[in-house]
Amino acid sequence: MKEIFINKEADVAQIVLVENGNLLEKYEENEKKKRLEGRIYLGRVQNVLQGMQAAFIDIGEDRNTFIHLKDILPKIDIVKNKNVEEEKNIKKLVKVNDRILIQVKRDATNMKGAKVSTHISIPSRYFVLMPDTEIRTISQKIEEEKEKNRLNNIVDEILPKGYGVIVRTSAINKTKEELEKDIKSSISEWKKIKKIKEDESKNAPCLVYDGQSFIEKLLIDLVDKDISRIVVNDKKYYNEVKKFLEKLNEAEILVELREKEDIFTIYDIKEQIEKTKQRKVWLKCGGFITIDKTEALTAIDVNSGKYTGNKNLEQTVFKVNNEASIEIAKQLRLRDIGGIIIIDYIDMTDEEHKKEIIKILEENLKQDRSKTQIVGFSKLNLLEMTRKHMKGGE
Numbered sequence: 001m002k003e004i005f006i007n008k009e010a011d012v013a014q015i016v017l018v019e020n021g022n023l024l025e026k027y028e029e030n031e032k033k034k035r036l037e038g039r040i041y042l043g044r045v046q047n048v049l050q051g052m053q054a055a056f057i058d059i060g061e062d063r064n065t066f067i068h069l070k071d072i073l074p075k076i077d078i079v080k081n082k083n084v085e086e087e088k089n090i091k092k093l094v095k096v097n098d099r100i101l102i103q104v105k106r107d108a109t110n111m112k113g114a115k116v117s118t119h120i121s122i123p124s125r126y127f128v129l130m131p132d133t134e135i136r137t138i139s140q141k142i143e144e145e146k147e148k149n150r151l152n153n154i155v156d157e158i159l160p161k162g163y164g165v166i167v168r169t170s171a172i173n174k175t176k177e178e179l180e181k182d183i184k185s186s187i188s189e190w191k192k193i194k195k196i197k198e199d200e201s202k203n204a205p206c207l208v209y210d211g212q213s214f215i216e217k218l219l220i221d222l223v224d225k226d227i228s229r230i231v232v233n234d235k236k237y238y239n240e241v242k243k244f245l246e247k248l249n250e251a252e253i254l255v256e257l258r259e260k261e262d263i264f265t266i267y268d269i270k271e272q273i274e275k276t277k278q279r280k281v282w283l284k285c286g287g288f289i290t291i292d293k294t295e296a297l298t299a300i301d302v303n304s305g306k307y308t309g310n311k312n313l314e315q316t317v318f319k320v321n322n323e324a325s326i327e328i329a330k331q332l333r334l335r336d337i338g339g340i341i342i343i344d345y346i347d348m349t350d351e352e353h354k355k356e357i358i359k360i361l362e363e364n365l366k367q368d369r370s371k372t373q374i375v376g377f378s379k380l381n382l383l384e385m386t387r388k389h390m391k392g393g394e
Contacts, residue, residue, distance in 0.1 A: 001228050004218070006241070007264050008234040015218065016269060023272040025333060025369075027390070029214055036061065036104040036114050038123075038211030040193055043116070044204045045098040053090045056113075057102055060205035063113045067102060069093070071117035075133045075164075099204045101197045111295070120193075122186045123212065125220050125248065126171040126179055129186040130164035131194075138167040141366065147172055154179055163187065170224040216244050221369055229254045233263050276334055283307075283327055287320040291331060297340035300328055304346060317346045318353045325357055329364035332372070338389030342382050358383070 002019045011032050017025040041059040048055045053069040069090045070078060077084050094100065102116040122129040136155060138148050151167050158180040159165055171179060189209070196208045212220070215237065223245070230253060232238040238257045245253055264270040275281075282288045286306035292299045302324040308316065328343060348354050354377055361383075365372045368387075375384040 002222070002226050003228060004222065004230045005263055005267060005269060006215070006230070006232045006234065006237050007262065008237060009262075013234065013237060014264070014273070015215070016264075016273065017222065018267075018269060021268070023269060023276070023334060025336070025390070026273060026276055027214065027218070027336060034061075035107055035214070037107045038104065038217075039207060040101065040103045040120060040209035040211070041116075042197060042202060042204045042206050042208050043100050043102050045094050045096050045100060048091050048094060048096060050089065050091050053085065053088075055090060055094055057100060057116055058205050059102070059104075059114075059116070060207070061114075063108055065102070065104065065108075065114040065116040066112070067116050067118070071105075071115075071119060075119055075130075075135055099197075101193070101208070103209075120190070121166075122189055122209075123217070123220070124182050124186045125223075126168055126174060126182045127186065128166040128168065129183065129190065130166070131190050132162065133164040134161065135164040136167075137165075139169045141169045142167070142172060151179075158183055160187070170221075213240070215240055219244055219248070223248055223250050223253065227253055229256060231256045231258060231263050231267070233258050233261050235259060276331075281327060281331060283320065283323040285319060285323050287323065289324050289327060289331075291335070291337075293337070297342055298337050300341065300343045302343065302345045314348070314350055314353065317348055318350075318356075321345045321348065321353075321357050322360055325361040326364050329361060329368065332365075332387055333368045333370070336370075336390050338370075338387050341385045341387060343385070344382055347381055361385075 002017065005016050005018060007014050011030060013029045013031070015027045015029065016023055043057040043059045043065070046056045046058045046064050055067050056064040057067055058064050069085050069088060072090065072093050073084060073088065081087075100118065101120070102118055103120050104114050105117050106115040108114040119133075120131055122131075136159070138151060142148055142151070151171055154176050155165060155167065158176065165183070193209050196202055219241065230241055232241060232255070235257065238255065242255055245251070245255065258266070264273060279292065280288050280290050282305070288303050288305045290301045290303070292301075302321060304316070304320050307320055324345065331337070332341070345357065348357070358374055358376065362374060365374075370390050371388045373386045375386070377383050
């Protein structure tokens with residue numbers, strides 16, 4: 001049984017996903033911190049930097065946003081020609097004072113402005129619509145070949161030319177009618193946005209599409225994952241959840257308001273949340289992992305700790321690394337760790353054990369809703385991987 005708990009204190013709301021009492025995911029929403037990710041703006045080019053193949057775009061916020069050449073070029077050009085960025089000059093594509101339709105792909109941090117792209121995507125319950133491209137992909141988490149073929153055939157029938165799409169896992173076993181209704185709604189939204197762009201009298205910069213709140217994104221991702229109940233302690237969030245579930249025709253999910261109560265304490269979640277703030281995480285065998293986040297990457301170190309084993313050294317090392325892999329997959333999801341991740345496993349001399357560790361990590365990462373990629377072991381015996389933040393920047 002999966003449940004969502006939203007606990008607001010002062011200006012900060014903590015949102016957690018729990019399954020059978022166990023914490024799976026945790027997010028934080030600060031009402032004072034303005035999030036731009038997913039919003040679409042009609043911006044104005046402020047500066048073009050040929051040496052960096054980049055430009056700064058004014059979107060009407062406090063800081064200008066940053067766009068790279070690869071986020072201006074059509075996606076299909078990049079797919080067909082890997083050297084296209086070296087062959088193009090950004091100054092021939094955009095000029096100072098140009099009006100440009102862009103979407104915020106990553107929020108600003110203390111060090112960098114928000115990152116934007118002309119590659120627009122409009123997420124819905126079953127799809128991510130990508131206008132002005134015909135790239136079509138199916139979520140890698142949909143593994144059954146028969147279902148992939150069925151979804152591909154439906155997309156061929158319902159998607160007009162000039163649109164690309166990513167088919168989400170929530171589309172599994174949905175009818176053609178359900179999928180068609182969903183895609184038509186997104187296309188309608190895109191046409192409204194395009195109309196604003198084409199209106200020469202529309203002043204730039206301006207916001208043209210507000211996107212979805214984080215609560216809405218979370219609900220879209222999870223309503224098809226056996227959510228039985230949502231408990232909220234704030235009336236505003238309660239109303240937002242109720243309204244959005246009605247829009248999705250999800251009447252079976254129970255929404256409970258426990259206004260101004262500390263629901264994390266009531267439902268015994270607080271202690272689990274506190275543990276996610278700790279640097280050291282103990283394993284069942286007596287080993288442990290440490291998690292250290294920096295500006296550039298996250299380093300995870302695996303240690304044998306109290307575990308000495310009762311077989312040979314290689315088997316002892318493999319057991320600790322095995323348990324560590326399961327825990328690392330869990331912690332990445334729980335802490336929403338994104339970007340470059342370097343895992344320093346205890347050294348293994350057996351190449352088959354290395355392959356097995358990668359396989360165990362991959363298997364456990366399948367539970368993660370976010371996109372992950374395991375690059376493999378480097379020459380320094382460090383495992384390299386990446387993970388996309390579920391919530392954009394930190």
